Amino acid sequence: MKNLQAVGGKERLEEIYNLSIKIGDNIFISNREGKMKVLKGKNPAWVEVLVVDGFRVRKNSIKGMEDISGIDRILSIFQSMLFSGVFSLRGFGEGLQYNGIKSFGIKKFHEFEAKVDEGRIHLYIDSDDFLLKRAVINFLSPRKEKVEVNYDFGQYTEYNGLKIPFSWFVSRVGSRGILYEIEELKFNEKIEEGFFENMSINIGNVMVSKGELKGNIIDFYERQGRTFIVTNWTAECFEKAGIGTGDTVNFRVLGKDFEFNFFKDIEEARKAGASQRGNILSKAPDSEFYILFIPGTFDLKEKLQILLPIELRKK
Structure with missing residues (x-):
């Protein structure tokens, strides 16, 4: 097939038995048999693990194990096929139907x-060059609602004897698109036995008592002049500890104490006019975890580590 030859040749593709792709906080590991595992988080704190095995897609997170369905399942299967074939048609099997020009x-x-x-x-x-330039995924929901997702692949670059698109733009009809860029690509990494069956997450440990919490940092970063520290605490932790909106709490890390204002979610912080001033502890948007929002650069930022122990006490 001319597509296989364009990517790097059938013989070179046969030499690739797995690949690892890092995109943002996600690492995709796929083998040529079509299995794929996605680790979400910052090593070694994996907050979510997704596995594609054939046409079954499962995810483990703080919410527990679940089977993925709908368009998200189809997109995960597509990614598994795409990566197992190293961006060639090889990963899509012999059931491909040719529809012409x-x-x-x-x-x-x-x-x-x-x-x-x-x-x-x-x-x-x-x-002209027989490379995959576009993919369109169509899905019909049980309610007969049509969903369409488009993948437009960027320029292909030679990498270890293969041509790889290091970026692609994904858009869903009716919503804004997102540009994805490969930050790290590895071939033929050593994978331990049972790797694709192991769906364990790792978010550290949490201890809750009245007015007190102990836990770990699972992420930290700077953005728009602010420092963000993501904890492994959830709403349930604060409810059990008896900490609520408006409370002042003492946050301890690396032997130093910092004062924060607690809010159940970021909307409550905005309503209180606190979102742009002072240190805030609140629930992260689109996440189960709570974040420390700190104006400016955090004094101890250079010493922070993933899974570093932290403590919190209600004042």
Whole structure:
């Protein structure tokens, strides 16, 4: 197949039995048999683990183990096929259907189609260089709602004898798109036996008593002139400790104490006018975990580590 030759050749592809891709806080590990594992977090604190095995997609998080369904399942299966084939058609198996030549503007593409239950994956191979340039995933929900997600792959770059797109733009009809960029790519890493079956997460340890919490840092970063420290504490922790909105708490790390104002969520902090001033401890948007919001640069930032022990006490 010309696509396999364009990527690097069938023989070179056969030499790749697994790959690891780091994109943001996610590490994707895929093997040529089509299994994929996604680790979310900062090593060694994995807050979420997702595994694709065939057409089954499971996820483990602080909420527990669950089977993924709907468009998220189809997209995960697509990613598994894409990475197992190292961005070639190899990962999509022998069930690909050829739909002929399709045109997008002046460019012409060979269209292939893969079926995954209620989903359809359309793959567009450039008729000039025979590289995968676009993928369109269509999904029909049980309510007969149509969902379409587009992947547009960036320029291919030679890497270890293969051509790889180190970025792609993902857009869903009706919403804004996101640019994804590969930060780190590795081939043929040593994988221990049972790796794809092990779905354990690691968020450290939590201890709760009246007015007190102990735990660990699971992430930290700076953004727009502020420092953010992500803890492994959840709303349930604060409820059990009897800490509520408006309370002042003492945060201890590396033997030093810092005062914070606690809010149940960031909206309550904004309503109180506290979101732009002082140290705030509140729930992170779109997350189960609570974050320490600190104006400016944190004095101890250079000494912070993932899973570093932390303590909190109600004043």
